[in-house]
Amino acid sequence: MIHYPFLQEGATIGIPAPSSGVEAELHGLLRQAINRMESRGFRTIVGDTVWTQEKAKSAPARIRAQELNAMLQNEAIDLIVPPWGGELLIEILEHIEFDQVSPKWILGYSDTSVLLLALTLVRGIATAHGTNLIDLRGEQTDPTTSRWQTVLSTSRGGSVAQQSSESYQKEWQHDNPTPWIYHLTEPTEWKSVTGAPAQMKGRLLGGCIDVIRHLIGTPYGDVTSFQQQYIGNEPILWYFENCELSTTDLRRSLVQMKLAGWFANCSGILFGRSAANHAIENYEAEDVYQDLTRELGVPIVYDMDCGHVPPQMTLINGAYAEVDVKDGKGMVVQTFR
Incomplete structure (x- = not known):
C-alpha cells in the first residue's frame, strides 16, 4: 500500500x-x-x-x-x-x-x-x-x-484533476522578468503517437530519464519488487522527460529499461516536452516513440506538461492515474489509493 x-x-x-x-x-x-x-x-x-x-x-x-x-x-x-x-x-x-x-x-x-x-x-x-x-x-x-x-x-482516498496548460515556454528570458517567472508564449498540444485520442490508466512512476535510468540494476531501482509489495501488481503508467539526451541516447535508455523489466507490466507512457531530443541521422524523437509503441503495444503520449520546458503538472509517484488525451488537450486525474 x-x-x-x-x-x-x-x-x-x-x-x-x-x-x-x-x-x-x-x-x-x-x-x-x-x-x-x-x-x-x-x-x-x-x-x-x-x-x-x-x-x-x-x-x-x-x-x-x-x-x-x-x-x-x-x-x-x-x-x-x-x-x-x-x-x-x-x-x-x-x-x-x-x-x-x-x-x-x-x-x-x-x-x-x-x-x-x-x-x-x-x-x-x-x-x-x-x-x-x-x-x-x-x-x-x-x-x-x-x-x-x-x-x-x-x-x-481523494482524487485531484489537472488539465493541460494553454501555453508553454519556448525559451528562458532571464533579462525580461515577469510576475509569473515563465514566458508562456507557445500553444500547448499533447500528441499521441497514433494521432488518435488516447486513454490510459495505471500507477504513475517516472522522472527525468537522463538520471533515473542510472537506478537500473541498483537496490534503488527494483520496479518488480515495488509492484509486488506496494501496488498489488497493478500496471505502471510511466512518465519521462528528457533534459539533454540525443534521440539515440534516449532510445538506448528506453531499450535498457525494457531489458531490465521496467516495462513488463506497463499500461502506457507519457513523455514531456523537451528542448533536447537532438536528431541523429534523421532519427527523430517521434521515431523513438513509434519504435517503442510497436515494441510495447501500449499508448504513448508526448509533449505533455512535464519537465524542463515549463509549465509542468505535479505528478505523484505511486498514485493511480487516469489520463485522457484528445484534440491536443489532456486531463490527468490522480487518485490517492
Missing part, C-alpha cells in the same frame, strides 16, 4: 540541496523564493548546503546526505523542496537512511527525480514530481504550476 503524505496550511518546508546548491551570484533568487513561500504562510528551515556550489555539487556526498537525512527524519518538517536539480544526486543514495524516513512530501524535478523515484520504490512513499523552489519565487503562479499545493493537499 502506498503511503500518501498530506500538506496542511502553514506547513514547514525543509530546503536542502541534495544535488546542486546555489552559486553566490544567484543567492538573491533563492532568498526571493524563500521569502515568497513565507509570505504565503509557510515556515521554512533552510539547510547550509543550498548556499554553496563547487565541482558540480553543493557539498560532498556524505554532507549532503547527512543534511537530507536530518530533514527526512524531522517530524516538524512537512515538505522538502530543493532549490533545483543538478547533476550528482545519485552519489548520496547509499548514505540515505531509507528505513528511518518520516513520511512527508518531497517536491522537485530534474536530478531530484532520482531521490523521488528511489524513495517511492524502496519505501512505498508517494513523492511529487513538479516545480522546483526557485520557480515559485514569482508574485503570481501560472494555473498549471500553481496546482502543486492542491495536489499535495489531497487526502488519502
